[in-house]
Amino acid sequence: MEALPTVDTAKKLGLLPEEFEKIKEILGRTPNFTELSIFSVMWSEHCSYKNSIVWLKTLPKDSPRMLAKAGEENAGLVDIGDGLACCFKIESHNHPSAVEPYQGAATGVGGINRDIFTMGARPIAQLNSLRFGNLELERTKWLVKGVVKGIGDYGNSFGIPTVGGEVYFDDCYNVNPLVNAFSAGILKNGKIAKATSYGVGNPVFIVGSATGKDGIHGATFASEDISEKTAEKLPAVQVGDPFQEKLLLEATLEIIDKELYIGIQDMGAAGIICSTSEMSTKGEHGMEIWLDKVPMRQPNMKPFEILLSESQERMLIVAKKGKEEEMKAIFDKWDLNCAQIGVVTDTKRLHFYMNGELVADVPAKDLVLGGGAPVYYREWKEPAYYQEYKKFDIDKIHEPNPEGYVKIAKYLLSHPNIASKKWIYQQYDSMVGTAFTGVNEPSDAAVVNVKGTNKNIVITVDCNSRYVKADPEVGCMIAVSEAARNVVCAGGEPVAITNNLNFGNPYLPEVYWQFVGAIKGMKAACEKFGTPVTGGNVSFYNQSTPKNVVAGVESAVNPTPTIGMLGLLEGVENKMTLSFKNEGDLIYLIGLPKNCISSSEYLYSYCKVKESPAPMFDLDYEFSVHQALKKLIANKLIQSAHDISEGGLFIALAESAMHKGFGFNILTSPTYRKDAFLFGESQSRVVVSIKPEQKEAFEKNCQTDFTFLGKVTKDNYFTVDNQVLITTEEAKKLYEGALPSYLD
Structure with a gap:
């Protein structure tokens, strides 16, 4: 008989000792290894937002245009008029990209697009926000080339135009690059698909690609510092297939259009366990899942591997009973897996079976954000550098002589943070779909036509992390303001934002001070511009811990709260370039x-x-x-x-x-x-x-x-x-x- 896990096992899986005790209390017994693995991924920072949710709840989330509350669905959703809605979101794939830049970036693009079409929206545009280290370093060049090729290959093959973005270089990103991917899509208001599950006896299907061992514990991997041992975690990086995703897009939109489903959710972080627990909690039901029925591409996969796998291009669908054959026929047409792996129950628990044997029995609600997942009020402390930065005296900087201005002009024009990013964006297809209006006449924000209408979405991603480090509250206000300014300069009206909050280790008080300040600044600016927060992503642990070094704020990346803003422009007569x-x-x-x-x-x-x-x-x-x-x-x-x-x-x-x-x-x-x-x-x-x-x-x-x-x-x-x-x-x-x- 398998020995039960100990607190040491829990710690190796990224859980705190007190969290292990709470799990035993919830279950009324010691969990087995599969159950402990389930809690470890669902209670990771990446899935539970346990160190950030108390502050995220302070952000403004309401406006007359909002159609989905922040965090409730796979992506944000706003009404753009005439019976249409825009679905948009930004997410990070930082840790995977630091280890394997091509697949890390590619699967980031795949994941964010699945969030969009899972809700019934057809993606029409992508942006990205990238941060790399010193360009003199060979590792940085390797990362840049891999990330850019990964984004280009996946996006181009999937057939969604990449219409803009931002790229910065700074020594603070030498170990931890940041790869933030943004996607926007359009749908009819009455065709919004929700990530829920209800109706006892309704069948549960897994559709799309087969399940493999890639990405196991990927959510846990994204919730720890980068260290010397990080490269050993290559299996935690997923592998993408944009052609499969294109097929999955078409099949999913057909299922939604024909209303064959109760609920549908993309399988991103934490795979099957995340989708089953979140959908069950939202619908206040349970599920019985047969793991041996999951299509697998590797033999002898263990229950925890099947549950935690983050293999790409997969969805969980709760179908309407009686519509099974019709749904299977659609996925057969697109040459995709469509396997029933369970049924909806009224237990509010998740029962996972392998070859008839019960391998895990957990309450759905206790796994998820807003349910039983822990919530922490972290302490914060102003770092010593903050007051030192304020002592800067402009009078101590000598003004240049006339020849100095020539040198500065040439220096800035050729600085990687300012110079043209053509080398990057020429690898992206911006014309596929023929909706992007800025190919020959660029604007400060991307203007993308909504086909069949005179409407245009105006989208941008912005953040100067140097400003945020110098003053998190003011710097984040500036990030929101610059995004809004770019939308306005393009002729648009700012509507709403999504955010990608990239910070160091939240257990370090100085890092958490940066996070709290940024949230306060974002709140103030969003309230001023009337741009509610529709959702987004928190990425902590963008921090390196070299041997024999105590990690502090100096080993973290600059705090980088990337703002993705959506604006609207009626017609093109007021488009400004x-x-x-x-x-x-x-x-x-x-x-x-x-x-x-x-x-x-x-x-x-x-x-x-x-x-x-x-x-x-x-x-x-x-x-x-x-x-x-x-x-x-x-x-x-x-x-x-x-x-x-x-x-x-x-x-x-x-x-x-x-x-x-x-x-x-x-x-x-x-x-x-x-x-x-x-x-x-x-x-x-x-x-x-x-x-x-x-x-x-x-x-x-x-x-x-x-x-x-x-x-x-x-x-x-x-x-x-x-x-x-x-x-x-x-x-x-x-x-x-x-x-x-x-x-x-």
Whole structure:
């Protein structure tokens, strides 16, 4: 007879001793190994949000457009009018990508798309937010190439366009890259599929790919620090098949359209056990599951392996009794597995059998978030660096001489955080589906047409983690604000957000302080912009623990709360792009310049000053800039709009000019330091261009601060205060050549 697990077994599975005691209390006995494995994955941070849920509950979640409460379904859902809804979400695949970048990234893309079509929505667009370490390192180059190829190969084969994203490089990500994948889809309001289970005797099916040993304990793996032994956990990384996923998409949408189901859920983290427990809890029923009926691609799989496997391209469906054959016929047509593995019961428990033998008996509700899963109120402590960063004095930074501005311009244009990401995005198919409108005329956010309508979704992902580290509350407000600013600059109206919260170890008080601050900042900004949080993902433990080193906040990645924002744009007549349009057009700055270079790429990378506060920011002022910009766009008073972010005003001007081969001639203001005016990253600022004949109307109707800067030129020079800093041609060469010089 198998020996029962001990507290040491529990600890090896990632459970705390007190959690082991709680499990024994719930069951009224000591669990067997299969049952303990079940609790270990379902109570992992990745599945239970045990260290974050108390703060996530404080985020705003309501608006007239919201159709599903945050966390209740596979993805967020908002009403976009005319009987349509948009389903969208962002999730991480950080730990798998650190070990096996190609499959880690590919299966991240597969998983997020399954979350979308599980709800009955057809995915129409993808974004990604990527963070890597120092590009001088061979490991970083390997990670970049693997992740980008994984995203491209899976997304291109699956047939969903990748329409935008962001990529940053910093030493803090040398060990722990961040791979966050975003997907959005469209469905009819009456065709929303829910992840629930009810109706005693209704059959339970597993559909899609066969189950293997890949991804076992993947949820636990994602809930621990990266260490020297991480590479040994390669089996915890899943393997994806985009062609199977495409078939699964079509079969699933057909099942939903024909209403053959009671409930349906994607099998992501924790596989069968997660789907069975969450669906049963939501429907207040139980299930009897026959594990030997699960289609397997490896022989002699043990019960815990079948339950915990995270093999990709699988769904759990509770079908309507009597519709079994009709459902099987659909999956046969698409050449996919469709096997009944159980029935719905009224026990509210999960009974798992293997060849007729009961191998696990657990209460469904006690496994899941909001049920019996533990909830912790972690302590937090302000890290010592926070006050040190505040001591930064701009007057100790010497202003450059005239030749220095030439060097800075060239340096920033070729910096990996600013330079063109063409090397990356040219590996993604942005035209499949022919809905993306920004291929030839880019905007600050991706504008994607909803086929058959004049509606467009406007989507973006944003976060400057350097700002968040410097001040988590302000930095996260800026992340939400920049996402909203990008949507507005593209002509859209911000509607809602999803988030991917990437942090270090939550048991470290300094790391948890960063997390709490970020949540507070997100809450304030989302309330200001009226953009509720529809759901998302928490990814803790993005932290390395080298031998003989006590992990602290310094060994964690920069706190990176990635914001995925959805906006709406009716028609395309108000779509705004970032490129200058005509020689002689006037260039204005909307918003106030500041004597601020804090946390800028200029200060951090060029001046080598790592310690400074977040850039100057005021949430109310930011909101007023958005309102002013919306009215200018609606009244057709501007030709282009581009928000000022990394690299400051100079980089925004350069990007607006380079796209169509223009130059610019501007004057700075003597009121401000010239380096701050050009390269500072204070917030709430946008570069716009206007037709000369609209100068009076623009200035009369702009309901916020503005500064006339100069003109768009055709002379091929970037001229500032009568000094040529660089030619358009050289700027483009540096801007587009930077990443290839590292990676080709």
